[in-house]
Amino acid sequence: xxxxxxxxxxxxxxxxxxxxxxxxxxxxxxxxxxxxxxxxxxxxxxxxxxxxxxxxxxxxxxxxxxxxxxxxxxxxxxxxxxxxxxxxxxxxxxxxxxxxxxxxxxxxxxxxxxxxxxxxxxxxxxxxxxxxxxxxxxxxxxxxxxxxxxxxxxxxxxxxxxxxxxxxxxxxxxxxxxxxxxxxxxxxxxxxxxxxxxxxxxxxxxxxxxxxxxxxxxxxxxxxxxxxxxxxxxxxxxxxxxxxxxxxxxxxxxxxxxxx
Amino acid sequence: xxxxxxxxxxxxxxxxxxxxxxxxxxxxxxxxxxxxxxxxxxxxxxxxxxxxxxxxxxxxxxxxxxxxxxxxxxxxxxxxxxxxxxxxxxxxxxxxxxxxxxxxxxxxxxxxxxxxxxxxxxxxxxxxxxxxxxxxxxxxxxxxxxxxxxxxxxxxxxxxxxxxxxxxxxxxxxxxxxxxxxxxxxxxxxxxxxxxxxxxxxxxxxxxxxxxxxxxxxxxxxxxxxxxxxxxxxxxxxxxxxxxxxxxxxxxxxxxxxxxxxxxxxxxxxxxxxxxxxxxxxxxxxxxxxxxxxxxxxxxxxxxxxxxxxxxxxxxxxxx
Numbered sequence: 324x325x326x327x328x329x330x331x332x333x334x335x336x337x338x339x340x341x342x343x344x345x346x347x348x349x350x351x352x353x354x355x356x357x358x359x360x361x362x363x364x365x366x367x368x369x370x371x372x373x374x375x376x377x378x379x380x381x382x383x384x385x386x387x388x389x390x391x392x393x394x395x396x397x398x399x400x401x402x403x404x405x406x407x408x409x410x411x412x413x414x415x416x417x418x419x420x421x422x423x424x425x426x427x428x429x430x431x432x433x434x435x436x437x438x439x440x441x442x443x444x445x446x447x448x449x450x451x452x453x454x455x456x457x458x459x460x461x462x463x464x465x466x467x468x469x470x471x472x473x474x475x476x477x478x479x480x481x482x483x484x485x486x487x488x489x490x491x492x493x494x495x496x497x498x499x500x501x502x503x504x505x506x507x508x509x510x511x512x513x514x515x516x517x518x519x520x521x522x523x524x525x526x527x528x529x530x531x532x533x534x535x536x537x538x539x540x541x542x543x544x545x546x547x548x549x550x551x552x553x554x555x556x557x558x559x560x561x562x563x564x565x566x567x568x569x570x571x572x573x574x575x576x577x578x579x580x581x582x583x
Numbered sequence: 584x585x586x587x588x589x590x591x592x593x594x595x596x597x598x599x600x601x602x603x604x605x606x607x608x609x610x611x612x613x614x615x616x617x618x619x620x621x622x623x624x625x626x627x628x629x630x631x632x633x634x635x636x637x638x639x640x641x642x643x644x645x646x647x648x649x650x651x652x653x654x655x656x657x658x659x660x661x662x663x664x665x666x667x668x669x670x671x672x673x674x675x676x677x678x679x680x681x682x683x684x685x686x687x688x689x690x691x692x693x694x695x696x697x698x699x700x701x702x703x704x705x706x707x708x709x710x711x712x713x714x715x716x717x718x719x720x721x722x723x724x725x726x727x728x729x730x731x732x733x734x735x736x737x738x739x740x741x742x743x744x745x746x747x748x749x750x751x752x753x754x755x756x757x758x759x760x761x762x763x764x765x766x767x768x769x770x771x772x773x774x775x776x777x778x779x780x781x782x783x784x785x786x787x788x789x790x791x792x793x794x795x796x797x798x799x800x801x802x803x804x805x806x807x808x809x810x811x812x813x814x815x816x817x818x819x820x821x822x823x824x825x826x827x828x829x830x831x832x833x834x835x836x837x838x839x840x841x842x843x844x845x846x847x848x849x850x851x852x853x854x855x856x857x858x859x860x861x862x863x864x865x866x867x868x869x870x871x872x873x874x875x876x877x878x879x880x881x882x883x884x885x886x887x888x889x890x891x892x893x894x895x896x897x898x899x900x901x902x903x
Contacts, residue, residue: 340681409677417694418666
């Protein structure tokens with residue numbers, strides 16, 4: 324078994340053993356969909372009959388993107404903790420490649436993101452979000468999008484975790500990144516309803532591309548609310564792929580320097 | 584004969600230097616030549632360069648200059664070969680608290696590519712060795728400091744290394760746990776054909792364990808030898824005196840005595856290395872009398888590695 328897989332396995336074992344973390348991973352996204360979703364659903368429903376369910380379908384991809392992003396950036400904390408506590412040294416004196424340490428972390432991070440995304444999806448569907456149903460191509464495409472997107476943000480998280488020395492600074496980073504990336508995107512409202520400067524911001528934000536990608540692969544009816552003006556699907560895949568590559572390269576460069 | 588001796592050398596460094604960016608030299612030209620099946624102790628105060636030396640030998644950091652070979656493999660160019668053959672425990676406790684003892688060992692074995700059956704077999708044996716069978720399925724969180732240390736020790740042994748590096752193996756443990764760990768370390772060497780390189784700032788630890796002691800200070804080995812050689816070089820006994828008067832002139836007079844083998848003075852505490860303490864006590868006292876050096880306290884002790892350290896570095900090796 325390759326070293327990256329062993330580390331992934333170990334992180335999963337720890338996730339199960341460490342009940343607080345496991346609980347947080349599962350519970351946080353549920354809170355988002357239920358609280359925010361219910362609130363928005365009734366606001367929209369009051370404004371226009373029938374719009375409530377449409378909005379849930381529109382919003383769930385956004386919440387998936389937000390959770391996957393937060394989860395992926397937080398994945399760096401595992402690496403940071405292993406660095407601070409010295410556990411990294413056990414890996415570094417072992418006959419395994421340095422890259423596999425990084426890959427193991429990226430893999431366990433993306434796994435957690437996928438778990439969270441799945442939960443949101445289930446809760447979202449229970450609350451009325453409409454998916455494409457039995458469309459394997461759509462689901463696979465959506466899965467691929469989330470994995471690539473998770474890798475990109477995991478890369479950013481791991482890059483910072485490789486160089487910083489405190490968890491406090493790291494939490495600040497998560498906070499600084501997630502809020503603007505969420506609100507400066509099409510995750511919660513359609514692009515065309517935004518003022519121009521926000522539209523520009525949204526277009527250079529990878530979150531927008533994964534959200535619109537998910538709306539076209541896993542969810543169907545969300546496009547109605549967006550007025551059919553979604554970012555083209557091919558562009559979504561392209562941007563998210565490039566983002567994943569850049570994120571991993573960034574993490575690799577930063578990690579190489581830290582273990583020299 | 585010489586050829587054979589060469590073959591037995593498992594750790595060899597030449598002019599090993601580590602300079603951290605913008606800082607002083609942490610290791611300043613260390614030459615080591617350690618034979619197989621010995622326990623070698625690097626003894627020195629905190630900051631002497633012990634951990635840095637071990638970090639280079641275990642491939643964690645690269646030397647600034649000089650070379651180091653472990654089992655004949657270069658620690659930089661053949662790092663992976665070295666990693667396959669060594670076990671390491673670090674100065675700080677490095678274990679995942681959320682895993683059970685068994686899991687800690689199992690994941691470690693996996694990282695080194697050990698098969699399932701081999702892992703099961705070795706883990707069982709090692710848990711017995713460290714008397715951790717009953718705690719094996721408990722999370723490490725619930726372990727005492729001594730238990731964690733023992734777990735770390737056997738983790739280093741999981742992969743049947745030829746050389747075990749122990750960085751401050753008993754630092755922070757209470758006396759009872761220290762003695763237990765010492766017993767394990769001695770057994771390890773006897774039963775496993777192991778070479779051990781350990782670092783310590785406890786002289787009693789070096790005395791209790793080491794076949795060869797290298798005293799390290801300011802990144803250099805100042806003296807090296809078996810504990811007995813080092814200590815006997817100090818004289819058979821030490822007379823310790825404090826008193827008032829002209830210390831320097833008294834010391835000069837002491838040095839001129841034929842049976843005195845060395846005199847040191849630290850903050851007024853004079854230590855005299857001597858062939859036989861009880862026999863010479865009277866002569867030293869009468870010399871003090873004649874030199875107008877009133878004695879406040881006088882005692883005869885056996886010299887220790889601490890005295891050796893003092894002699895070669897001019898400073899006390901304080902246990903902290």
